[in-house]
Amino acid sequence: MTGPAAAGVRRVAVIGGGPGGLYAAALLKRLDPDREITLWERNAPDDTFGFGVVLSDETLGGIEYADPEVHRALRAEYVRWDGIDVVRRGRVLTSGGHGFAAVGRRRLLRILHERCRSLGVRLRFATPAPPAAELARSHDLVIAADGAGSPTRAAHADVFRPRVVTHRCRYIWLAVDHPFDAFRFETAETAYGVMQLHGYPYARPGARGPGASTVIVEMHQDVWRRASFDRCPVEESVERCATVFGTALGGRPLRGNDSSRWTAFRTVTTGCWAHGNTVLLGDAAHTAHFSIGSGTKLAVEDALALAVRLREPGGVREALAAYEAERRPVVESTQRAAAASLHWFEDLARHLPQPPRRFAFNLLTRSRRVTHANLRLRDPDFVAEVEREAGIAPGTPPMFTPFPLRGLTLRNRVVVSPMDMYSARDGVPGDFHLVHLGARALGGAGLVMTEMVCVTPEGRITPGCTGLYTDAQQAGWARVVEFAHERSPGVAVGVQLGHSGRKGSTRLMWEGIDEPLPSGNWPLVAPSALPYRPGVSAVPRALDRAGMTEIREAFVAAARRAAAAGFDLLELHCAHGYLLSGFLSPLTNRRTDAYGGSLTARLRYPLEVFDAVRQVWPGERPMTVRISATDWAPGGTTADDAVTVAAAFRARGADAIDVSTGQVVADERPETGRSYQTPFADRIRNELCVPVIAVGAISSWDDVNTLILAGRADLCALGRPHLYDPHWTLHAAAEQDYRGPGAPWPAPYRAGSRRPPTGRTDAPRTRPALER
Numbered sequence: 001m002t003g004p005a006a007a008g009v010r011r012v013a014v015i016g017g018g019p020g021g022l023y024a025a026a027l028l029k030r031l032d033p034d035r036e037i038t039l040w041e042r043n044a045p046d047d048t049f050g051f052g053v054v055l056s057d058e059t060l061g062g063i064e065y066a067d068p069e070v071h072r073a074l075r076a077e078y079v080r081w082d083g084i085d086v087v088r089r090g091r092v093l094t095s096g097g098h099g100f101a102a103v104g105r106r107r108l109l110r111i112l113h114e115r116c117r118s119l120g121v122r123l124r125f126a127t128p129a130p131p132a133a134e135l136a137r138s139h140d141l142v143i144a145a146d147g148a149g150s151p152t153r154a155a156h157a158d159v160f161r162p163r164v165v166t167h168r169c170r171y172i173w174l175a176v177d178h179p180f181d182a183f184r185f186e187t188a189e190t191a192y193g194v195m196q197l198h199g200y201p202y203a204r205p206g207a208r209g210p211g212a213s214t215v216i217v218e219m220h221q222d223v224w225r226r227a228s229f230d231r232c233p234v235e236e237s238v239e240r241c242a243t244v245f246g247t248a249l250g251g252r253p254l255r256g257n258d259s260s261r262w263t264a265f266r267t268v269t270t271g272c273w274a275h276g277n278t279v280l281l282g283d284a285a286h287t288a289h290f291s292i293g294s295g296t297k298l299a300v301e302d303a304l305a306l307a308v309r310l311r312e313p314g315g316v317r318e319a320l321a322a323y324e325a326e327r328r329p330v331v332e333s334t335q336r337a338a339a340a341s342l343h344w345f346e347d348l349a350r351h352l353p354q355p356p357r358r359f360a361f362n363l364l365t366r367s368r369r370v371t372h373a374n375l376r377l378r379d380p381d382f383v384a385e386v387e388r389e390a391g392i393a394p395g396t397p398p399m400f401t402p403f404p405l406r407g408l409t410l411r412n413r414v415v416v417s418p419m420d421m422y423s424a425r426d427g428v429p430g431d432f433h434l435v436h437l438g439a440r441a442l443g444g445a446g447l448v449m450t451e452m453v454c455v456t457p458e459g460r461i462t463p464g465c466t467g468l469y470t471d472a473q474q475a476g477w478a479r480v481v482e483f484a485h486e487r488s489p490g491v492a493v494g495v496q497l498g499h500s501g502r503k504g505s506t507r508l509m510w511e512g513i514d515e516p517l518p519s520g521n522w523p524l525v526a527p528s529a530l531p532y533r534p535g536v537s538a539v540p541r542a543l544d545r546a547g548m549t550e551i552r553e554a555f556v557a558a559a560r561r562a563a564a565a566g567f568d569l570l571e572l573h574c575a576h577g578y579l580l581s582g583f584l585s586p587l588t589n590r591r592t593d594a595y596g597g598s599l600t601a602r603l604r605y606p607l608e609v610f611d612a613v614r615q616v617w618p619g620e621r622p623m624t625v626r627i628s629a630t631d632w633a634p635g636g637t638t639a640d641d642a643v644t645v646a647a648a649f650r651a652r653g654a655d656a657i658d659v660s661t662g663q664v665v666a667d668e669r670p671e672t673g674r675s676y677q678t679p680f681a682d683r684i685r686n687e688l689c690v691p692v693i694a695v696g697a698i699s700s701w702d703d704v705n706t707l708i709l710a711g712r713a714d715l716c717a718l719g720r721p722h723l724y725d726p727h728w729t730l731h732a733a734a735e736q737d738y739r740g741p742g743a744p745w746p747a748p749y750r751a752g753s754r755r756p757p758t759g760r761t762d763a764p765r766t767r768p769a770l771e772r
Helices: 004-008 019-031 057-066 068-075 105-119 132-138 151-155 221-226 234-244 295-309 316-346 356-364 372-378 380-389 431-442 471-487 545-565 579-584 599-616 639-651 678-688 701-710 720-724 728-735 747-752
Strands: 011-015 036-041 052-055 079-081 084-088 091-095 100-104 122-125 141-144 162-176 183-190 193-203 212-220 263-270 278-280 403-405 408-410 414-416 447-454 492-498 569-574 623-628 656-660 692-694 715-718
Touching: 011 019, 011 132, 019 036, 019 105, 019 141, 019 295, 052 057, 052 105, 052 193, 052 212, 052 295, 057 068, 057 295, 068 105, 079 193, 084 356, 091 356, 091 380, 100 105, 100 193, 105 122, 132 141, 132 151, 132 278, 141 151, 151 278, 162 221, 162 234, 162 316, 193 221, 212 221, 212 234, 263 316, 278 316, 295 316, 356 380, 356 701, 372 380, 372 701, 414 728, 431 447, 431 471, 447 471, 447 569, 471 492, 471 545, 492 545, 545 569, 545 599, 569 579, 569 599, 579 599, 579 623, 599 623, 599 639, 623 639, 639 656, 639 678, 656 678, 678 692, 701 715, 701 728, 715 720, 720 728
Parallel strands: 011 036, 011 141, 036 122, 084 183, 141 278, 414 447, 414 715, 447 492, 492 569, 569 623, 623 656, 656 692, 692 715
Antiparallel strands: 052 100, 079 100, 084 091, 162 212, 162 263, 183 193, 193 212, 403 408
């Protein structure tokens, strides 16, 4: 090994003797035998938390490439299987085609110990490492692989900026001397509540014994306390868990080790992974819930990436920066998947009423990494059975099944989400809106929603927003609706009515989002005199009773106009910090009268507006309500509040709840990611048995199929995908070879209903050169 990076890293200290630290030490020594590498581990060599370790094919491939010696040793030990058993109420449903490998954690550590020793790494067990700051002065590189409770991270918290979140379930890591046939997820409905088992094999039967499986028993902390697990010795807990899951274990006892104890999972994130020549690796930098089996995988992949980056030209700090830049996106993606899985199991009881196959499908797709499409590739028979149980016709993707709302039946589950276009004049929708919404109506969606249509001139967000408070505006909307109904028979067109509240009188989005107009501003009103952006936004006037009545009647008048314009559905906008949303959030409603204080009081005015609108909206046409299920800010609306809000609107006659989040306060901190808002919709749907529209970074037809079939949503609203492709729904049908009634092509477009050729496909195949 030569080069400036190698020459600059001669002495390496590794803190922590888990798989990540050991593998990093072995790789760095293998790549440069002249390096002096010392690893400290405060525990004995065989001390470990847990029993088995799951490694993906991708991780094993990386190990094979980087160190064939370690890979050969692992290959002789690991257990492979491809099935997942989901056991609910005694019924076992199996999905195949997944592909897993696992090895005993102690055996993995011994393989890495032997590899390190053979390469000349100094291993110091039962020896606490000196502080990282001290090691950094005498070593070129310090690798802190000292676990989720990392003392190194804590000592330099000002630099690493850790955030640790403790979750709501308790779990204990155990084992059974019996190899399961597959990954096993089993639920037990006890007198105390639901408990779950996560199990997988890690040792084959043979000379060393009968084989073994990891068994993790997990339950919500409330169930754990009701069952008195918080007050009984660990040995008694182990015996009781073996009794609860006696059928799965075949009557065999469970066993623990010195580290077996009840604990709550903690998600660790860090703002920075490097401090000078000290770098965090594995759980010290990040953790991912065990239910997706990624802890050791991430640590091993961290070690490989770090070793590669240290081979590149440049100094240590440049290498550490490149290592973090490479690994952080991968880790954050994994953590998002792990969080989705973790929350699914925290709320497991909510899903138990589902039909058995839907429950199994929901479980398998909980992290969003396994989807309808790739599960169908892995096990088409399993997916076909799930669809059959759900009443979906053969050959019909879930997204193309119809859905009834009051007197309206939507031809499919796709909604063009409301998207502000800021392109009206005096609130009148013109040619742009005809083309924009008309194109999306032709594009195959079941429901096309307007942007937020404002009920008064002062209720507009910008001068470019549309309204429904004049005859000209009503005529403009009637023209759009008539075109959609005539040219795309079967499409439904919905109107979203709202009032901007304190977020009004701003510039067009592309001229400065949420920036006040340079001139011509109109007065703002809100529940309380609180500006959206202090020091930037105008201070609104707190509405009095007369003002509230006036605006309520403006909603009523707009609803009458919407009905006359021919809209099929009306949505009341109670989200995103606009006027009605402002009443709902405790961060924006500081009133001391009957419309402020408790959530019941904060709901009073939005419900009053809903009742008034429902009274004049035609009885056969559905009404929906859009809410922000969380403010993404301390002290704001919570997910529990959102359930209460949704229940209140449902009780007044809302046909569906459109579940969005945030945009209520300017200093929000949303946890974004693919389909990141759907868990809120899932909870409302399954706790209240109310239809929901899911929104938020749903971007693929595969996502839509997955959410619908898993029972997390009834309809899916997509915005940006429909800006990218007005015919997104029809193209989704073509890509899935679907030609049924859920996605009819307009007559003039039928010639384009098949995907066009992409180029020559009959060229001779290239072949490797023949050996002589």
